[in-house]
Amino acid sequence: MKRIGTHGFTLIELMVTVAVFAIFAAIAIPNFTSVIQDTRLQGVGVNLVTAFNLARSEAIKRGQTVDVKATDGNSWTNGFTVEVSGATTPLRTFPGLTNGITITAATNGSTSISYLASGLISTAGDTFQVCDSRRTGETGRAINVNATGRISTTTYACN
Secondary structure (H helix, E strand, O other), rough: OOOOOOOOOHHHHHHHHHHHHHHHHHHHHHHHHHHHHHHHHHHHHHHHHHHHHHHHHHHHHOOOEEEEEOOOOOOHOOOOOEOOOOOOOOOOOOOOOOOOOOEEEEOOOOEEEEEOOOEOOOOOOOEEEEEOOOOOOEEEEEEEEOOOEEEEEEEEEEO
16 A cells, blocks of 8 residues: 655644744844834935935025925924925925924024035034934934035934
């Protein structure tokens, strides 16, 4: 008689595989959460740099003053817009932030930056700190707008 072989896994093999997978998941999930938070923080910094670069290029292109300002006039964390001075419709609106991420104008406490038709800003520059309030002592981003309107970014130790 010819014996027909069975294909498949025994219950023991399946249980060992599930246990190994559970151990790897327990190690990876906390690290994955940190990666997600870092990515969100970097995304907010990129949005702010995008807003400043858009305002500068539109000011030069249009030959008019273009403002980047906190949507509510108080806090960058509640969102910000890029708009031509005196216009009623913004060129672009960036939504308010969630998940503990904050933007603070650290140097001068600016609630707006105005780019002139020359591409320069109308006031002294400011440094904006992007931090995650849930992760004190972690690294955030510092976005510096200098008097010529140029943007530079560096890491920043959040409080």
